[in-house]
Amino acid sequence: MKSIDNKNHIKFYKLKGAIVQDILLYCIDYTSILEISFEVQRILPLLFSYIKVYLFYLIDYGFISYNGQKQKLVTEKKGFELLYEINKKKKIEKVNSEDIELFLK
Numbered sequence: 001m002k003s004i005d006n007k008n009h010i011k012f013y014k015l016k017g018a019i020v021q022d023i024l025l026y027c028i029d030y031t032s033i034l035e036i037s038f039e040v041q042r043i044l045p046l047l048f049s050y051i052k053v054y055l056f057y058l059i060d061y062g063f064i065s066y067n068g069q070k071q072k073l074v075t076e077k078k079g080f081e082l083l084y085e086i087n088k089k090k091k092i093e094k095v096n097s098e099d100i101e102l103f104l105k
Contacts, residue, residue: 019040021086
């Protein structure tokens with residue numbers, strides 16, 4: 001994940017499609033942060049702190065939500081829409097999710 005500042009000083013956050021896709025898929029059923037971290041780290045060797053930053057942005061932008069009482073995360077409607085767009089892009093452009101970058105502002 002990288003922060004990009006354009007000429008108008010609007011910050012964009014560049015997220016890797018593969019990580020976002022994995023997190024959204026693991027959150028379809030209520031999942032804990034540790035479970036997501038374990039599953040993502042099985043596929044991609046990432047630090048826990050790096051995964052937490054992704055979770056923060058996905059929650060902040062409404063793609064997933066956190067239930068504090070259950071201490072679980074779940075994919076929201078907006079997250080399913082993003083999954084659909086990622087899959088559509090993979091199919092149309094014939095790329096892997098590793099090749100997809102998402103920009104959030």
